[in-house]
Amino acid sequence: MRILSVVGARPQFVKLAPISTAATAAGIEHIIVHTGQHYDPLLSDVFFSELGIPAPDVHLGVGSGGHGAQTGAILGALDDVFDSYAPDWVLAYGDTNSTLAAAISAVKLHHPLAHLEAGLRSFNRRMPEEHNRVLTDHAADLCLAPTAVAMKHLANEGLADRSVLVGDVMTDVLFRVRDQVLSTGSKLVDELGLTAGDYSIATIHRAENTDDPARLAQIVEGLSAQGHRVILLAHPRVVAKAALHGISLTTGSLEAHSPVSYPDLIAAVLASRSVITDSGGLQKEAFLLRVPCTTIRSETEWTETVDLGWNVLANTTEEISAAVTRERPPATTDTPYGDGFAAERVVSLLAERSGK
Ligand code: UD1
Numbered sequence: 001m002r003i004l005s006v007v008g009a010r011p012q013f014v015k016l017a018p019i020s021t022a023a024t025a026a027g028i029e030h031i032i033v034h035t036g037q038h039y040d041p042l043l044s045d046v047f048f049s050e051l052g053i054p055a056p057d058v059h060l061g062v063g064s065g066g067h068g069a070q071t072g073a074i075l076g077a078l079d080d081v082f083d084s085y086a087p088d089w090v091l092a093y094g095d096t097n098s099t100l101a102a103a104i105s106a107v108k109l110h111h112p113l114a115h116l117e118a119g120l121r122s123f124n125r126r127m128p129e130e131h132n133r134v135l136t137d138h139a140a141d142l143c144l145a146p147t148a149v150a151m152k153h154l155a156n157e158g159l160a161d162r163s164v165l166v167g168d169v170m171t172d173v174l175f176r177v178r179d180q181v182l183s184t185g186s187k188l189v190d191e192l193g194l195t196a197g198d199y200s201i202a203t204i205h206r207a208e209n210t211d212d213p214a215r216l217a218q219i220v221e222g223l224s225a226q227g228h229r230v231i232l233l234a235h236p237r238v239v240a241k242a243a244l245h246g247i248s249l250t251t252g253s254l255e256a257h258s259p260v261s262y263p264d265l266i267a268a269v270l271a272s273r274s275v276i277t278d279s280g281g282l283q284k285e286a287f288l289l290r291v292p293c294t295t296i297r298s299e300t301e302w303t304e305t306v307d308l309g310w311n312v313l314a315n316t317t318e319e320i321s322a323a324v325t326r327e328r329p330p331a332t333t334d335t336p337y338g339d340g341f342a343a344e345r346v347v348s349l350l351a352e353r354s355g356k
Contacts, residue, residue, distance in 0.1 A: 001356040004087035008037030008098030013047035018172035018343035036061040074101035088354040095129035103136040118143030119150030120301040167338025186267035202276040205235035213245035222320030224252030294323040304336035
């Protein structure tokens with residue numbers, strides 16, 4: 001049995017880590033294809049080294065570009081890779097342009113396609129990620145859903161018969177890394193001289209928050225007006241857009257720093273008072289670590305975090321301040337994101353369905 005994983009962006013490397021471990025443990029051949037969508041070492045290489053992921057078997061080196069150019073370049077390069085490896089399953093992850101390209105190439109060349117993190121919906125048709133995930137779910141032979149809510153969305157779109165609830169692989173990796181960093185502490189906290197429980201970790205990278213200068217300025221204003229330090233781990237996209245529009249990312253309570261590795265991020269979140277983000281993964285990580293989160297968006301795919309009181313959606317400067325300074329939510333023992341063994345379930349399901 002041969003699984004071929006296609007990854008290209010930072011959150012996909014995090015999801016790849018537990019799949020890679022589970023495939024090795026099950027003695028299953030696992031080919032890793034890196035599209036090169038993210039190429040900065042801080043967004044790519046550091047995830048492979050720190051999460052113990054083997055080096056990619058194939059690196060397409062596609063790099064940046066508009067949606068059409070980036071997706072098209074990946075698609076063109078993948079055709080040959082899929083045909084030469086003839087995988088039993090192509091595994092596509094999440095919602096990036098790399099995901100969509102993998103889906104189109106796999107189905108057209110008749111390679112069975114499984115979509116990990118299927119069924120997530122923001123119902124916001126202006127988000128490129130929403131199109132990537134809807135199109136990939138509908139192309140896939142097997143939709144691997146992380147939550148009961150995702151299963152419901154898949155059923156509503158007529159995909160129930162090819163969908164399986166496996167749990168969330170990000171829970172697997174988070175629990176593993178949390179246990180490691182509990183003993184090592186946070187490098188970022190030491191380096192920046194942060195006081196535990198008295199700073200927020202922030203990330204902003206989505207096109208709808210970075211590309212319009214008025215919108216970006218509004219967010220920066222909200223983050224700069226806090227009564228405690230707000231550490232922005234700045235994605236290259238927000239750095240580039242802020243420079244283009246003459247917006248300073250270090251002002252008032254806000255301090256911009258380079259992105260950090262996954263274990264460093266988890267350690268820094270664990271010791272923080274709150275998280276402020278537009279990332280999907282980080283909203284969930286904050287919840288799993290029981291750190292209050294403010295999400296700078298109008299909607300979220302991870303509705304459980306909001307329903308349980310650990311995440312608040314905020315857009316204006318005032319909403320951001322009110323959300324960041326709110327009371328700590330009530331404790332919860334709910335586990336909407338699974339038990340930390342989703343990757344094992346994915347790998348054995350793929351083996352069972354391939355008949356090998
Ligand atoms: C992509 C995904 C998004 C995911 C995010 C995680 C799409 C449409 N979006 O967004 O779903 O949540 O990754 O980070 O696939 N850049 C660099 N160095 C890099 C990578 C990007 O400088 O290593 C800059 C380039 O200017 C590039 C811009 O960031 O044009 C945007 O990169 P892109 O891959 O298009 O999307 P992300 O914003 O990273």
